[in-house]
Amino acid sequence: MINRDNREVVKAGQAARVENAQTTERFDVPVVVDTGSCISGCHICIDSCPVDCLAVSPETGKAHMKFDECWYCLACEIDCPKDAITVKIPFLLR
Amino acid sequence: MLSAIETEVDVIVVGGGSAGSTAAIRAQKELPLGRVLLLEKAHVKRSGAIAIGMDGLNNAVIPGHATPEQYVKEITMANDGIVNQRAVLAYAERSYEMIKKLDGWGVKFQKTEAGDFDVKKVHHNGSYVLPMPEGYDLKKILTRMIRRAGVRVSNRVMATRLLTAGGRVAGVVGLDVRTGDLHVIRAKAVILCCGASGRLGLPASGYLFGTYENPANAGDGYALAYHAGAELTGIECFQINPLIKDYNGPACAYVTGPFGGHTVNARGHRFIESDYWSGQMMLEFYRELNSVNGPVYLKLTHLAPETLTEIERVLHGTERPSRGRFHAGRKHSYADDLVEMHISEIGLCSGHSASGVFVNERGETTLPGLYAAGDMACVPHNYLLGAMTYGEICAENALAYARAAAPAAEAETAPQIESERLRLEAPLKRPRGIPPHQYEYKVRRFVNDYLQPPKTAARITHGLALFERAAEELDSVSADGPHELMRFVEAGFIRDCAEMAARASLFRTESRWGLYHYRLDYPEIDDDNWLLHVNLRKRPDGRMEALKRPLTPYVVPLDAAERRSYYQIRVPASPAPARDQELRS
Numbered sequence: 001m002i003n004r005d006n007r008e009v010v011k012a013g014q015a016a017r018v019e020n021a022q023t024t025e026r027f028d029v030p031v032v033v034d035t036g037s038c039i040s041g042c043h044i045c046i047d048s049c050p051v052d053c054l055a056v057s058p059e060t061g062k063a064h065m066k067f068d069e070c071w072y073c074l075a076c077e078i079d080c081p082k083d084a085i086t087v088k089i090p091f092l093l094r
Numbered sequence: 095m096l097s098a099i100e101t102e103v104d105v106i107v108v109g110g111g112s113a114g115s116t117a118a119i120r121a122q123k124e125l126p127l128g129r130v131l132l133l134e135k136a137h138v139k140r141s142g143a144i145a146i147g148m149d150g151l152n153n154a155v156i157p158g159h160a161t162p163e164q165y166v167k168e169i170t171m172a173n174d175g176i177v178n179q180r181a182v183l184a185y186a187e188r189s190y191e192m193i194k195k196l197d198g199w200g201v202k203f204q205k206t207e208a209g210d211f212d213v214k215k216v217h218h219n220g221s222y223v224l225p226m227p228e229g230y231d232l233k234k235i236l237t238r239m240i241r242r243a244g245v246r247v248s249n250r251v252m253a254t255r256l257l258t259a260g261g262r263v264a265g266v267v268g269l270d271v272r273t274g275d276l277h278v279i280r281a282k283a284v285i286l287c288c289g290a291s292g293r294l295g296l297p298a299s300g301y302l303f304g305t306y307e308n309p310a311n312a313g314d315g316y317a318l319a320y321h322a323g324a325e326l327t328g329i330e331c332f333q334i335n336p337l338i339k340d341y342n343g344p345a346c347a348y349v350t351g352p353f354g355g356h357t358v359n360a361r362g363h364r365f366i367e368s369d370y371w372s373g374q375m376m377l378e379f380y381r382e383l384n385s386v387n388g389p390v391y392l393k394l395t396h397l398a399p400e401t402l403t404e405i406e407r408v409l410h411g412t413e414r415p416s417r418g419r420f421h422a423g424r425k426h427s428y429a430d431d432l433v434e435m436h437i438s439e440i441g442l443c444s445g446h447s448a449s450g451v452f453v454n455e456r457g458e459t460t461l462p463g464l465y466a467a468g469d470m471a472c473v474p475h476n477y478l479l480g481a482m483t484y485g486e487i488c489a490e491n492a493l494a495y496a497r498a499a500a501p502a503a504e505a506e507t508a509p510q511i512e513s514e515r516l517r518l519e520a521p522l523k524r525p526r527g528i529p530p531h532q533y534e535y536k537v538r539r540f541v542n543d544y545l546q547p548p549k550t551a552a553r554i555t556h557g558l559a560l561f562e563r564a565a566e567e568l569d570s571v572s573a574d575g576p577h578e579l580m581r582f583v584e585a586g587f588i589r590d591c592a593e594m595a596a597r598a599s600l601f602r603t604e605s606r607w608g609l610y611h612y613r614l615d616y617p618e619i620d621d622d623n624w625l626l627h628v629n630l631r632k633r634p635d636g637r638m639e640a641l642k643r644p645l646t647p648y649v650v651p652l653d654a655a656e657r658r659s660y661y662q663i664r665v666p667a668s669p670a671p672a673r674d675q676e677l678r679s
Contacts, residue, residue, distance in 0.1 A: 020526045050136040050145050050310045051303060052250070052271060052577060067577065069303045071310075072416040075140040089420050092301040093340045 030072055030088045031065035038062040038084040045076035045085060098276040098515070103131045103246075104496045105489070106266050106281040108253045109315070110134035111142015112478055113468030114287035115236040116192075116485030117492075118245045121285075124493055127244050131279060133268055135252040135580070136310055139237045143289055143308050143445070143469060144478070147230035149349050149412040151203075152216070152477040154224035155189035159213040162186035164220050166650040171218070171660050172372045173448050173474040174606050175625055176328065178646045181473045184455035184487060185480050192483045193224070200235050202228040214352040217370045218660060223348055227408045230415070251277055253314065254583050255514045256284060256322035256464070257507040263322060263463035264502035267514045269583065274576035276518065278511055282499045283463045283492035286451065287485060288315030290333065290469040291591040293584070295439025295546060296538040297342050302531060306335055306342050306438045307469075312584040313591035315470035316442060319451045320590060320638075324459040325629045327472045327643070328448040329598035332440045332547065332610045335371060336379050336390070339436040343414040345392040350409075353401050355394045358432070359387035364665050371446060373608030374660045380437060380547075380609050391432035402428045437609075439538075440546055442591055445469035445477050447610055449595075452629055452643075457488035460631075463499065465492050520569070521582045527572025530581035534588060537564050541592050548612045549599050558596040564589050593638055594630050601640035602628050 031054065033045075040061045046054045054076060055066040063076075063085075070090060077085040088094070104125055107118045110132050118132040134141050155165045165186040170177050193211070197203060204212040204225040215221040226232070240247065250272050257265040263284045268277035292307020303309040320326060336357070338345050347357060347369030357379070359365050365382050366375055383390050394402060405428065410418030421427070444450035450472035457465045465488035468481035476484065521527065544557025568586055573579040604620035605613045627643040 020528065022526055022529075047137045047249075048140045050140050050142075050308055052136060052580070069309070071145070071303055071305075071308055072419075073140070073145040073308070074415050075145045078146065078415075079140070087416060087419075089341070089416060089423055090299075090301050090304060092299045093304055093342070093420070094423050 027068045028091045029065040029068050030070040030090045031076060032086045032088060033063050034084045035060050035062045037082045039082060045080050048075040048079040050075060098278050100278045101131070102280040104129040104282060105492050106279055106284045107132045107287060108266060108284065109142065109287035109289060110138035110240070110247065111287060111289055111468065112144060112236070113481035113485040114142070115240055116482045117285045117287055117467060117489045119239055119243045120486045120489035121493055122243045122245045128246050130245055132240065132245050132247045133251050133253055133266065134247060134249050135271065137249040138240055138247055140233060141310065143311060144233055145308060146415055147232040147412045148226055148478055149229055149346070149408050150226045151193070151224040151479045152348060153189070153222050153475065153479055154193055154211070154213060155186045155222065156193065156211050156213055156224070157190060160220045160222055163650045165222065167652060167656065168217055168220050169475050170650070170652055171656060174619070175657060176448065176606070176627060176645070177474050178454060179649050180455040180646055181453065183649055185473060185476060185483050188483050189479060192479060199239055201232055202226060216348050216351050218368050225349070225352070226412065229412045252580055252583065253318055254518065255510070256318050257510050258322050258461070259502040259506035261462065262499070262502060263461055264507050267511060269518060269579065271576050271580040274579065276515060280502070282496040282501065283465065285465040285467060285488045285492050286315040286319060286470060287468045288318065288470050290441055290443035290445065291316050292441045292443065293588055294441050294538065294591050294595065295541045296535070297439050298436065299340050299342065302535060304342055306337055307441055307443065311469070313442060313587045314584070315451065315466065316594065317587040317590040319459060319464065319466060320594070320630070320632055322461055322464065323632055324461040324464055325452040325631045326450065326594060327452040327627045327629045328450065329442060329594045329630055330602050330611045330628060331373070331448040331607045332595065333443040333447045333449065334376050334440055334547070334609055335438040335446065336376065336435050337438045339434045341417060341420040342438060343417055345433050345435050346409055347392065350392065350394060350405055353405055354397055355392060355405070357435070358391050358393040360389055361387055366663050367665055368663055372660050373447065373610035374663055375608065376437070376610065377608035377612060378664055383437065390435050392435055393432055394428040395430065395432065399429065439542065440595070442595065443469045444472045444474060445481060446475065447607070448472055448474035456491040457484055458491060463495055518579060521571055521573040521579060524572040528570050530571055530573065530578055530585045533567065533571045534581070534585045537561070537585070537589050537592055541595070545595050545599065547609050548614045550613065550615050551600060554596050554600045558593065558600065561589060561593045561596060597638055597640050598628050598630055
């Protein structure tokens with residue numbers, strides 16, 4: 001038990017030493033992929049992205065926005081041969 | 095342990111944007127295939143400041159419209175006298191040749207009915223803007239020319255440090271941002287074309303990647319040059335742009351100006367006579383924005399419907415094609431609504447202002463064998479055409495250097511490679527460290543808090559202490575794979591650039607370049623003491639130092655009145671607004 005009088009001193013010391021904890025968060029992301037028309041094995045949009053925020057989703061085998069790092073430049077949307085991508089302006093800017 | 099892949103070439107070009115494309119194409123012309131290596135952090139087809147296209151050239155020096163000497167004078171005035179005129183002149187003299195080359199490559203420029211280039215006036219004095227209403231294919235065309243030249247390209251490989259030996263550049267350490275492989279590439283000459291430090295300030299939207307510049311341009315080149323021992327200059331002359339609020343792309347007076355569009359205050363009145371992006375203009379913009387007359391808008395509502403259709407076609411299709419989607423989302427139209435503008439986050443970019451690696455008219459940095467071109471190299475207000483022209487200038491001089499130089503001693507680079515390997519492995523091994531994006535957010539928030547002009551010594555000093563602390567905090571950042579490792583390396587570059595911006599700003603105890611270096615504690619321009627370059631370099635003990643470098647003697651002299659002409663920008667007091675002129679809500 002920590003003594004009430006020196007509790008903050010002890011806790012401040014622990015806060016400086018203890019390992020970090022992490023959580024996961026939900027994000028609304030700008031790049032929306034129509035998995036119906038996106039082709040498995042095609043990497044065109046993933047190659048196009050200047051910030052490398054797209055990847056193949058392990059669940060669907062189709063492209064998706066993996067990292068919330070979009071410049072809404074539309075390169076992926078313009079280059080997609082199946083017109084499967086729609087880019088929305090990121091919510092924070094919309 | 096990261097596996098290392100070793101290669102040796104004659105010339106490495108780092109970055110495949112506008113400058114890197116022309117540098118690689120030009121260098122490849124005179125070397126066997128495979129001897130020029132173009133390293134690109136993204137993929138050359140959509141990399142650099144321009145992922146899609148561009149709506150015009152901002153600094154075309156075309157016979158009959160302007161002379162190289164007029165252009166040098168204009169840029170000397172725009173940059174308050176702090177220019178290496180020889181470097182600006184070297185660009186201006188090759189500007190027209192480069193335009194003709196691009197024209198031959200299929201880049202579409204606006205022409206008159208007689209077939210001449212249709213140059214417009216946007217600057218204070220001369221005419222230098224050449225519209226490209228169909229410039230949406232620029233990046234595709236550059237990529238095609240890279241392929242046609244047979245340039246060897248390594249996509250998704252990011253340079254993390256330069257190698258040096260015997261006081262010269264000796265190569266590049268690269269990271270494959272998909273596989274995590276380490277690349278050691280040896281070369282006699284390296285041309286850095288890494289773009290602006292565009293992920294420095296935090297956009298007001300709070301979105302880390304909602305920057306004015308392509309956020310892939312994180313200041314890599316500034317940090318690479320600095321750590322290799324090259325000098326940087328004009329870092330205190332920040333890039334600050336008048337942008338569409340929240341969207342953070344250019345409102346684009348350069349495109350709309352020739353059609354009759356202009357900047358107005360909330361009373362609907364013009365307050366600046368020229369919309370050319372200079373520090374002096376930005377200071378008036380800042381004052382208006384923060385006065386009773388703010389906010390500030392781009393006004394197009396008075397233009398004819400067919401003119402608006404043409405403006406939309408250009409602005410929604412070339413440089414930032416998602417712009418139309420932004421306006422549509424807000425239910426705004428150019429016919430009925432003014433476009434609200436604001437002041438961007440700060441960045442470092444010689445394409446727009448003057449902060450960059452210290453280079454001369456041959457593109458040489460202060461480190462033998464190392465060249466720099468484009469937004470990251472200090473040739474003030476150099477823009478897209480300057481990047482492409484200096485790409486070629488650097489390539490020609492790097493080729494000559496590589497031909498004459500003996501191979502670098504490999505032994506000297508071994509400890510550098512080992513230390514870089516350890517630096518890159520550490521975040522992968524660290525369990526549950528700070529995510530790179532959180533680290534980055536904090537550094538960039540402090541950039542806004544302490545470096546966004548107006549500047550004061552007290553605020554900058556606070557910021558500097560936090561950036562020094564951030565250097566230590568970088569040791570607590572972890573990466574869960576190659577992608578996060580790229581962000582970790584970028585976070586270090588961003589921190590380096592923040593320290594540069596603070597140190598250079600603190601050192602220059604005067605105000606200059608309007609808002610770019612507006613010091614509340616030294617509000618006046620002081621030519622007697624500060625008509626010189628402030629350079630930064632890494633000391634042998636690893637600390638950053640600022641120093642003074644004299645200006646290269648002018649080749650195009652200016653008289654006293656011309657020197658200050660960019661300050662004659664405010665429209666004389668306009669009459670009180672009539673009721674029907676008041677802003678629509």
